[in-house]
Amino acid sequence: MHRKINFVLMFCAAVLTTISVSAQKAYWAAPDDSVALKLIAMDKMWSESNCSPQxxxxxxxxxxxxxxxTNGTRYGKEYAMTSDVTNLDRQCKLGDVKIQFFGDNVAIAYGNESSIHKGADGKEYKRCLVWTDTWMKRDGKWQIIAAQDNVVECPK
Structure with missing residues (x-):
């Protein structure tokens, strides 16, 4: 009898835990959300690394x-942190960034940026990117775990 009761209690606890975890809804950050502002500041630092080491x-x-x-190749942390000081961009500008949270530990940043970039031919042009960064909070620290960049036509 006690085994049945223990089993039922354990089963109910598992079901309730599953329901509460799956019930977490995604939500967009408010403009003054302190966590979102921190994530955007870190995204800005990364975008500015094209113009100066960060x-x-x-x-x-x-x-x-x-x-x-942007060319489809994958890269890791070391490459992401590296600035090519021999070919830095100019006028790095972070555009609009929206943050969507998925529970307390995952966030997606959707943003855009632009800079004056020197092509392989040595000519400068305005380069515009849209990107998605996936953030995860572990041990109290938010970090980017994945990112994807796309070159787009710059707005006129």
Whole structure:
């Protein structure tokens, strides 16, 4: 009899836990959300690394970070943190960034940026990107675990 009661109690606890975890809804961050503002500030630091080295980037990326570059190649944390000081962009500008939270530990940043970029031919042009960064909070620290960048036509 006690086994049945224990089993029923354990089963009910498992069901309730599953329901509460699956019931977490995604929500968009308010403009003044302190966590969203922090994530946007870190995304800004990364976007500005195209124009000048950003020593604080080491803390922004998780060790297992994986990104997809505009040419489709994948890259890791080391590459993401590296600025090519021999070919820096100019006028790096972070555009609009929206943050969507999925529970307390995952967020997606949807954003865009632009800069004056020097092509392989040596000519400068305005380069515009749209991107998606996936953030995860572990041990009290938010870090990017994945990113994808796409080159788009710059608005006129």
């Amino acid at each position: 020593p604080g980037l080491k803390e922004v990326f998780a060790e297992e970070f994986q990104g997809t570059a």
